[in-house]
Every structure is written in structure tokens, then in C-alpha cells.
Amino acid sequence: MTELAPHYDVVCIGGAMMGSATAYFLTENPDFDGTVLVVEPDWTYDRAATTRAQNSIREQFTNELNIRLSGFGVDFIADFHENVQVDGDAPEINFRGTGYLFLADTEELYERLERESEVQLAAGAEVEMLRPADIAERFPYMDADQLSGARLGGMREGSFDGWAFFQGLRQRARHNGAVYVKDRVVDLDVAGGRVVRVHLESGRSVACGHAVNTSGCRARQVAAMAGVELPIEPRARTSFVFDCRTPIPHTVPLTITPVGVHFRREQNHYMCGGVPEHDVAVDYDDLEVRYDEFEELIWPAVARYVPCFDEIGVVTSWGGQYDYNTLDHNLIIGASSAVENLIFANGFSGHGLQQGPAVGRGISELITYGGYRTIDLSPLGYSRIERNEPIVEHAVI
Ligand SMILES: Cc1cc2nc3c(=O)[nH]c(=O)nc-3n(C[C@H](O)[C@H](O)[C@H](O)COP(=O)(O)OP(=O)(O)OC[C@H]3O[C@@H](n4cnc5c(N)ncnc54)[C@H](O)[C@@H]3O)c2cc1C
Known part of the structure; x- marks a missing residue:
């Protein structure tokens, strides 16, 4: 069983595309000097959307932010080999x-x-x-x-090998020091508007600086552990x-x-x-x-x-x-006003693989600097859920 430290600066709840993209960009960021734990119960990833996707990327969205998010995905894929290399080796993404x-x-x-x-x-x-x-x-x-x-x-x-995409991020994040543990998050302790402790199915628990909800379709269940409602099914x-x-x-x-x-x-x-x-x-x-x-x-x-x-x-x-995402089938990124250190990366509604790099980078910026440095993703934040104001995107596939 992987030995855990008593405290991690960041705990990702789910280790597929979003958990691995978050772990990758945090551990690649020279300004982030914290520790990252990724909790994932299924190391085959057989049931994850990441494994069951159709692995394509497009620029033809109708919302400018979505175009820019995927645009960064395209650039990241173009340099994929260099981006995820470990000891001179990287999976073949075959774009x-x-x-x-x-x-x-x-x-x-x-x-x-x-x-x-x-x-x-x-x-x-x-x-x-x-x-x-x-x-x-x-x-x-x-x-x-x-x-x-x-x-x-x-x-x-176009299209690419989605498994290689995700595995490249995961391998490099682990190489950079992110700890992956085979376990499941079953509860979150919240005190003073912050997640302070993450409880695992094995009976263990760790204290955390930030928790990132990267649990895919189960995002609503995980958010509910901290008393926050997410419109995701x-x-x-x-x-x-x-x-x-x-x-x-x-x-x-x-x-x-x-x-x-x-x-x-x-x-x-x-x-x-x-x-x-x-x-x-x-x-x-x-x-x-x-x-x-x-x-x-x-x-x-x-x-x-x-x-x-x-x-x-x-x-x-x-x-x-x-x-x-039943409000507007777009991603929800960032925290709610109720629990300031529980960061969402959820609700992708079918375009999360291609947005993974931009979302992972955005979360790394939020945690490291307290705000976005590259693409301003705040319009995709949780506050639009609280205001019940959908972001319009017509090109949903
Ligand atoms: C049919 C289909 C086609 C698609 N085609 C495309 C496409 O062409 N292009 C594109 O960009 N996107 C596509 N997508 C969407 C894309 O697959 C997802 O948006 C993306 O993979 C989401 O990644 P994720 O990490 O958020 O979720 P997932 O891959 O679902 O991973 C969530 C992980 O969280 C873990 N987890 C759940 N609960 C807990 C818990 N309590 N504790 C710890 N871990 C937990 C799960 O075990 C799982 O491994 C498609 C999806 C589908 C279903």
C-alpha cells in the first residue's frame, strides 16, 4: 500500500484526464513547490470517460473561450513528445x-x-x-x-490516441513527484469554508491545502461531500x-x-x-x-x-x-463561494480530453498565483451557477 504523508498541498479526487492534467501542470510549474496527491480507485481506468472517448479535437466552437481552450490543446499535442518525455521516451500520440x-x-x-x-x-x-x-x-x-x-x-x-495522451500526462506527473494512490475519496471535512481533511475508503485520511474535484461523472457526489451543489449528471x-x-x-x-x-x-x-x-x-x-x-x-x-x-x-x-452540465453543457472551473479551496474541473459534456491541457494549466495558475495568468477562465467559474447565468455554446456534439 502506498505510504501517505499526513498533509498534501493539493489532493486531486480522480486520476484520469483532469486529475493527471492538474498534477502535470502543477508539477511542471517552477513557481509551485508543493506536494500533489492523486486519489484514483480504478487503475485500469476502464470505466472513466477518458478511456471511452472518441479522441478528437476541434476549433469549431461558438464560444470564444472554448475555441481558445481547445487551441491550447492543439498546441500542446503538437509538442506532445517534448512535453511529456520521461528519460527520453514518450507515448506516440499519432495526431x-x-x-x-x-x-x-x-x-x-x-x-x-x-x-x-x-x-x-x-x-x-x-x-x-x-x-x-x-x-x-x-x-x-x-x-x-x-x-x-x-x-x-x-x-x-483531428483525432489522436486518447490513451497515450492521458498516459503521457500521468507518467510525467508521477516522474515529477506527484503521488498516485489507489483509493477512493469517501468524505471531506470542511471547517471555516475550507476542505481541511480528505477521507479515503481504506480508512486513511490526509490534510490538504486544496482539493480538486476531478471525479468526472461523479462530480456531483464529490461536491456534495463538502455541501456544494453541482448541476452535473x-x-x-x-x-x-x-x-x-x-x-x-x-x-x-x-x-x-x-x-x-x-x-x-x-x-x-x-x-x-x-x-x-x-x-x-x-x-x-x-x-x-x-x-x-x-x-x-x-x-x-x-x-x-x-x-x-x-x-x-x-x-x-x-x-x-x-x-x-445541465445548466449550459460547459466546463465549471474554480471554487464556489461556500468552500474556497475545493476547485472544480467538471461538466465537460463531451469535450474534456481536448480541454484537459488548458484546464490543468488554469488550475495550476489558480492554486499557485491565486488567479489566471494565461487564458482568463473566470467566465467559466462556479459563480455563473450561483447566478444561474448559462454561457452559450451552440456547437455541442
Ligand atoms: C463517448 C464519448 C466520446 C467523447 N469524445 C470526446 C472527444 O472526441 N474529444 C474530447 O475532447 N472529449 C471527448 N469526450 C469527453 C472526455 O472523455 C471527458 O470530458 C474527459 O475524459 C473527462 O475526464 P475526467 O478526468 O474529468 O473524467 P473521467 O475520465 O471520467 O475520470 C474520472 C475519474 O475519477 C475517478 N473517481 C470518481 N469518483 C471518485 C472518488 N470518490 N474518489 C477518487 N476518484 C474518483 C474515477 O474512477 C475516474 O477514473 C468523450 C466522452 C465520451 C463518453
Whole structure:
């Protein structure tokens, strides 16, 4: 059993993407000279969203902050090998830039995509609007007659190996001195508006300077241990991989149909998913595959725009969960006014892998300097929950 010190400056509650990104950026920051403990019960990470994601990154958000958060993710991935090296070695992240293609089947939707592209261009994202003739020329496997147009992102958008991404951060954080313990946080002692002690399932406990809630879908349970309410619930998302008899000898961007069904190429197959018709909170342990979604939602949507997807077969599938922020499906970062040293990194609603580096860096700044030094993430803070003021983001996948 890992021996624990009586006190840690920072305790991360959950050791997947957010726990590891926080531990990484704290221990990389030359101005932070504290100790970091990461508590994680499942060292296989089998049930974590981090392991069940579709591993893609985009600049095409409609909120400038989200664009900048993912933009830092893109830069971090570009230098990944140098960023996470341990003894000259680093996992291979295998980034493939393909762009994201948002399809429009009505003039109204095309105009909305075009309006959003102005925000994206102003924030430095690479995007271009396409009309059906452009789509037919660039992506001849698509039935462009079904479309009024599309918005295409640049090669900074694409897919990568999510497991390597997370493991690289984790390995480097451990190398830098962060302590990972196989245990579960079961309670928090709060005194004078601060978390003072963290209790573990094994019966042990440690005192802390800050606690960071990096527990993914269970964020609401962990916040409740300190008496704070978080509007986050688990929502089921099934991923399918299918193969298609007809080879497509062209680039296939990560494509989002007007009903929100998305697909992208993964080696010789295609990975896809969509938003279930009845999108409600599910049990924390519910990782069941919703097989009917493929027949009823996904197949009709992809075959409508890509005729050769008429003949496809499912190769594999798996269940996962979004840590869904019911106020505005955006991340919540920072503390509440009630418990000043319990920092949230929760509610990513499906885009947490790509935002992990910017969030880890932001938390390291909050803890080390008492405020943000790079991207000002305060609009994404907990106070908007207290004021019931959503941040608007239209491009939710
Ligand atoms: C189907 C699907 C597709 C996705 N696709 C993408 C994508 O393409 N791009 C993208 O950017 N994002 C994507 N995401 C989202 C992304 O996976 C998540 O936002 C991100 O992985 C969240 O990381 P996390 O560390 O917050 O949560 P998790 O990975 O869920 O990890 C939380 C950890 O906390 C631990 N924990 C829970 N309770 C406790 C406790 N009491 N004590 C200690 N530890 C605890 C758990 O064991 C778990 O390991 C996708 C998600 C899903 C489900």
C-alpha cells in the first residue's frame, strides 16, 4: 500500500484526464513547490470517460473561450513528445489532422454556421464555408444534393490516441513527484469554508491545502461531500465502429450531420455516435450499449449524406458517459463561494480530453498565483451557477 504523508498541498479526487492534467501542470510549474496527491480507485481506468472517448479535437466552437481552450490543446499535442518525455521516451500520440465538417441541410442552418464562423475566424480558428458544388468536388463520396452547404475546419482539427495522451500526462506527473494512490475519496471535512481533511475508503485520511474535484461523472457526489451543489449528471453515449464495403479514397473529415450524428475514419473503419432521443440522467454504473441507436438514429443519418454507407456493418461498440452540465453543457472551473479551496474541473459534456491541457494549466495558475495568468477562465467559474447565468455554446456534439 502506498505510504501517505499526513498533509498534501493539493489532493486531486480522480486520476484520469483532469486529475493527471492538474498534477502535470502543477508539477511542471517552477513557481509551485508543493506536494500533489492523486486519489484514483480504478487503475485500469476502464470505466472513466477518458478511456471511452472518441479522441478528437476541434476549433469549431461558438464560444470564444472554448475555441481558445481547445487551441491550447492543439498546441500542446503538437509538442506532445517534448512535453511529456520521461528519460527520453514518450507515448506516440499519432495526431491525424482532418478537420471537422459541419453539414447544413437548410439555408437557415447554413447561415447560422456562417455567422458562427465569424467568431471562429476572429478567434484565430481556420474555417471555410462550402456550398454543395465545393462539397461535391472536395468530398465526392457525399451526396451534395442533400445539402445547402457546410463549414469545414482546418488541419489543426483531428483525432489522436486518447490513451497515450492521458498516459503521457500521468507518467510525467508521477516522474515529477506527484503521488498516485489507489483509493477512493469517501468524505471531506470542511471547517471555516475550507476542505481541511480528505477521507479515503481504506480508512486513511490526509490534510490538504486544496482539493480538486476531478471525479468526472461523479462530480456531483464529490461536491456534495463538502455541501456544494453541482448541476452535473451522467448521460449515456454509445460509440459504434462500422465498416463499409466501398472504400473511400479521399480524406474523410470528422463529419457532423444536422441531427448531431457524427462519424470519422478510424484506420479502415468509421467511428460514430449521436445524441440519444431521450437524453436523460442515467445510473453512474450504466455503461450499457444502446444498440437500437445505431439502427434508428445513426445509420439513417450517415447513409443519407454518404450513399455508400447504405451497406455497412457494426464491428464493435461500447458505452460511455458524458459528465453533463445541465445548466449550459460547459466546463465549471474554480471554487464556489461556500468552500474556497475545493476547485472544480467538471461538466465537460463531451469535450474534456481536448480541454484537459488548458484546464490543468488554469488550475495550476489558480492554486499557485491565486488567479489566471494565461487564458482568463473566470467566465467559466462556479459563480455563473450561483447566478444561474448559462454561457452559450451552440456547437455541442
Ligand atoms: C463517448 C464519448 C466520446 C467523447 N469524445 C470526446 C472527444 O472526441 N474529444 C474530447 O475532447 N472529449 C471527448 N469526450 C469527453 C472526455 O472523455 C471527458 O470530458 C474527459 O475524459 C473527462 O475526464 P475526467 O478526468 O474529468 O473524467 P473521467 O475520465 O471520467 O475520470 C474520472 C475519474 O475519477 C475517478 N473517481 C470518481 N469518483 C471518485 C472518488 N470518490 N474518489 C477518487 N476518484 C474518483 C474515477 O474512477 C475516474 O477514473 C468523450 C466522452 C465520451 C463518453
